[in-house]
Amino acid sequence: MVEDLLAGLNPQQAEAVTAVEGPVLVLAGPGSGKTRVLTHRIAWLVRETGVPAHHLLSVTFTNKAAAEMRGRVEQLLGGRLAGLQIGTFHSICARLLRVEAGAGVLPYGQNYSIYDTDDQQRVVKGVLSELNVDTKRVQPGRVLNAISAAKNELITPDEFRSADYFGEIVRRAYVQYQKRLVENNAMDFDDLLMNTALLLRDHDDVREKYQQRYEYVLVDEFQDTNQAQYQLVRILGRPQENVFVVGDEDQGIYAFRGADYRNVMQFRKDYPAAKVILLEQNYRSTQVVLDTARAIIDKNKHRTPKALFTDRSGGALVTVQEAYSEQEEGEWIARRIEELRRQRKDGYADFAVMYRTNAQSRALEEAFVRAGMPYRLVGGVGFYRRREVKDLIAYLKLINNPNDREVFERVVNVPGRGIGEKSVANFLDWAQNKNLTLAEALEAAADGVALPVVGRAAKGLVDFSQLLRDLRFMAAQNLLAAFDELTARTGYHIYLNEISDTAEQVTERQENVQALRGVIAEKKDLALDEFLADASLVAEIDQLDSSVDAVTLLTLHSAKGLEFPVVFITGVEDGLLPHSRTFSEPEEMAEERRLLYVGLTRAQDELYLTYAFRRVLYGDSTLSTPSRFFDDIPPELTTGLSPRLRGAQQRSGYKYETTWEREERPSSVSGAFASPKIIAFPPGGKASGGSRPAPAGPPTKYQPGMRVYHTKFGKGTVQSSKVISGDEEVQVRFEQAGIKLLSASFANLVVLDE
DNA sequence: TAAAGTATTCTTTTT
DNA sequence: GAATACTTTA
Numbered sequence: 147m148v149e150d151l152l153a154g155l156n157p158q159q160a161e162a163v164t165a166v167e168g169p170v171l172v173l174a175g176p177g178s179g180k181t182r183v184l185t186h187r188i189a190w191l192v193r194e195t196g197v198p199a200h201h202l203l204s205v206t207f208t209n210k211a212a213a214e215m216r217g218r219v220e221q222l223l224g225g226r227l228a229g230l231q232i233g234t235f236h237s238i239c240a241r242l243l244r245v246e247a248g249a250g251v252l253p254y255g256q257n258y259s260i261y262d263t264d265d266q267q268r269v270v271k272g273v274l275s276e277l278n279v280d281t282k283r284v285q286p287g288r289v290l291n292a293i294s295a296a297k298n299e300l301i302t303p304d305e306f307r308s309a310d311y312f313g314e315i316v317r318r319a320y321v322q323y324q325k326r327l328v329e330n331n332a333m334d335f336d337d338l339l340m341n342t343a344l345l346l347r348d349h350d351d352v353r354e355k356y357q358q359r360y361e362y363v364l365v366d367e368f369q370d371t372n373q374a375q376y377q378l379v380r381i382l383g384r385p386q387e388n389v390f391v392v393g394d395e396d397q398g399i400y401a402f403r404g405a406d407y408r409n410v411m412q413f414r415k416d417y418p419a420a421k422v423i424l425l426e427q428n429y430r431s432t433q434v435v436l437d438t439a440r441a442i443i444d445k446n447k448h449r450t451p452k453a454l455f456t457d458r459s460g461g462a463l464v465t466v467q468e469a470y471s472e473q474e475e476g477e478w479i480a481r482r483i484e485e486l487r488r489q490r491k492d493g494y495a496d497f498a499v500m501y502r503t504n505a506q507s508r509a510l511e512e513a514f515v516r517a518g519m520p521y522r523l524v525g526g527v528g529f530y531r532r533r534e535v536k537d538l539i540a541y542l543k544l545i546n547n548p549n550d551r552e553v554f555e556r557v558v559n560v561p562g563r564g565i566g567e568k569s570v571a572n573f574l575d576w577a578q579n580k581n582l583t584l585a586e587a588l589e590a591a592a593d594g595v596a597l598p599v600v601g602r603a604a605k606g607l608v609d610f611s612q613l614l615r616d617l618r619f620m621a622a623q624n625l626l627a628a629f630d631e632l633t634a635r636t637g638y639h640i641y642l643n644e645i646s647d648t649a650e651q652v653t654e655r656q657e658n659v660q661a662l663r664g665v666i667a668e669k670k671d672l673a674l675d676e677f678l679a680d681a682s683l684v685a686e687i688d689q690l691d692s693s694v695d696a697v698t699l700l701t702l703h704s705a706k707g708l709e710f711p712v713v714f715i716t717g718v719e720d721g722l723l724p725h726s727r728t729f730s731e732p733e734e735m736a737e738e739r740r741l742l743y744v745g746l747t748r749a750q751d752e753l754y755l756t757y758a759f760r761r762v763l764y765g766d767s768t769l770s771t772p773s774r775f776f777d778d779i780p781p782e783l784t785t786g787l788s789p790r791l792r793g794a795q796q797r798s799g800y801k802y803e804t805t806w807e808r809e810e811r812p813s814s815v816s817g818a819f820a821s822p823k824i825i826a827f828p829p830g831g832k833a834s835g836g837s838r839p840a841p842a843g844p845p846t847k848y849q850p851g852m853r854v855y856h857t858k859f860g861k862g863t864v865q866s867s868k869v870i871s872g873d874e875e876v877q878v879r880f881e882q883a884g885i886k887l888l889s890a891s892f893a894n895l896v897v898l899d900e
Numbered sequence: 901t902a903a904a905g906t907a908t909t910c911t912t913t914t915t
Numbered sequence: 916g917a918a919t920a921c922t923t924t925a
Contacts, residue, residue: 208915236915263914335915402913503912525914566901602901685915703913725912741913764910765916
């Protein structure tokens with residue numbers, strides 16, 4: 147029995163799986179099989195030590211990871227484990243709070259709303275203007291960050307101490323912000339963690355209930371926990387302290403949302419008896435990939451050195467590629483993928499293209515569409531953030547929690563019912579004067595009570611409140627029917643026409659509404675509050691459907707925990723990776739390094755690092771420099787062009803350096819640059835061929851061997867020339883200046899007759 | 901009140 | 916250059 151759970155594991159992995167009593171800290175390098183260890187450990191505890199499945203709590207980083215882990219454990223044990231608790235901190239807390247809010251210990255109902263960043267932003271703005279704070283001088287976003295940071299440290303509004311002027315504004319805003327949230331029966335993401343931690347800390351009976359329930363607590367990606375999460379683990383772990391955490395300090399990439407990789411050190415202090423297990427063998431990558439990654443991460447201070455090793459010695463060199471622009475970067479990658487696919491006989495799904503910021507995905511997508519290559523995009527403008535989806539979800543939220551003022555204000559006049567700002571204010575004031583909650587006021591309106599609004603607004607408000615009442619009734623029976631009623635009675639499809647500028651936009655929005663309907667149909671087993679919590683807590687990465695054969699496009703952050711045979715990391719430029727916002731903060735710069743490390747270690751076989759010479763930012767074109775991180779990669783591990791690697795001897799001939807200058811290209815050329823119309827690509831949809839042959843190059847003006855003259859570089863010989871994005875790119879070996887890559891459209895090359 | 905026009909911010913990263 | 920916030924106009 148024991149054998150099959152330990153089969154194929156190395157001694158360290160086996161030790162981790164079978165550790166019985168007390169706290170365990172597993173420090174695991176990338177690709178060391180830590181997910182496998184966690185999965186096997188759960189199975190082992192259930193089968194070999196007889197722990198009932200519902201006494202186990204396993205925390206993962208994403209819901210997708212949770213689903214996968216549950217699947218594997220059930221596979222190992224050959225049956226369903228109904229009571230097994232696996233999920234993210236947020237989803238576990240949200241569920242716990244629904245139960246306990248119903249029990250009345252919290253100032254919340256179990257139908258509480260969960261606020262996303264947009265909702266938070268709205269509340270903060272409202273609060274700041276109430277406090278007469280100039281939002282030009284004090285950015286709401288910064289106030290929100292400060293509030294969020296406080297919550298992650300479990301500091302309540304009462305306990306918040308201000309040290310300076312800004313701090314005082316934050317303190318006052320925090321007090322009001324939290325008051326508003328409670329009034330609205332709403333929690334933000336941070337509240338889910340903070341309220342759970344405080345609830346368990348301050349209420350003995352509740353705490354004991356969960357402490358008794360959870361005999362074993364397991365946490366993955368421990369380096370990305372914040373203070374609130376750490377405290378949750380500590381509390382739930384008592385009294386047995388069977389706390390099993392797995393992490394890698396080098397992969398900590400979420401400090402910006404309060405994660406503190408020092409929790410790993412804290413753990414060692416708080417549990418001096420903890421067994422520490424190191425997993426250093428990498429089963430994923432080639433030696434070359436691993437050496438590259440190590441070269442990058444070794445430059446970070448304050449880390450526990452790990453002796454990572456693999457038995458996959460050698461491997462393909464890391465290819466470094468410069469492109470002229472982000473368009474050409476995408477085109478080059480698309481071409482390369484087709485080549486590799488032929489060579490390696492891989493499917494599209496074996497390739498991943500990663501980037502630092504979501505905005506970078508656009509040019510890549512366009513290139514892939516042009517190449518007819520199937521891709522799937524993780525994240526981007528999230529489905530749930532689309533206007534039409536947010537509107538309809540907002541209705542559902544209001545049905546679920548009619549005290550949510552934010553949501554009420556969002557949809558009361560959507561589609562237009564003649565209820566303007568003034569009427570809304572009158573209505574809310576009236577409710578307040580009569581001491582009615584929003585829910586009660588809406589009920590009164592539905593009953594036809596005289597309202598302090600006139601004309602169209604009065605009728606609109608009555609219609610609206612009656613609609614809500616009817617929908618609530620229907621939703622309790624059948625959510626999908628309620629949804630259909632909602633779109634029908636609000637004339638939402640007509641409204642979509644009104645708010646859209648083009649026919650395509652209408653279609654796209656209608657498709658999104660249909661997609662939302664599909665999600666509701668799929669989750670028909672869930673109650674409304676559960677459905678909404680689910681919808682609020684889905685991670686970008688949770689939507690990755692790996693059953694389709696397509697190239698994966700994702701941010702470096704989303705790539706955590708994944709692996710691919712071939713990985714492209716794009717935009718490896720100073721200002722992007724590392725991001726310019728981190729230049730002045732060494733701590734943040736170190737995190738950028740870890741981010742690159744995470745990206746590099748996703749690759750199993752081949753790694754490509756690309757950067758563009760120029761890139762469009764905020765709508766205008768800027769020149770960029772290859773990332774400073776290139777300086778740290780030993781040149782012998784790479785192949786391709788990178789000035790930072792190749793050093794001074796080639797720097798004199800640095801591609802483009804003196805050729806494009808800082809001038810704009812002639813407009814006739816930039817006209818040809820305009821991207822072709824993008825054909826909508828169904829997200830996760832069918833792959834359309836993708837086998838289109840690489841376009842045969844159009845005829846070029848310059849031919850290899852031709853002698854040319856340049857005003858600055860003198861005489862030279864054409865090496866090669868090709869048409870790229872409407873312009874001709876000529877490589878010339880100059881007698882004095884060395885090899886240069888020139889744009890034919892404005893380099894003014896004169897053909898010589900020699 | 902709604903529509904149309906103008907100004908401004910925005911890009912780190914995400915539960 | 917897109918999305919939103921804010922202002923002006925009908």
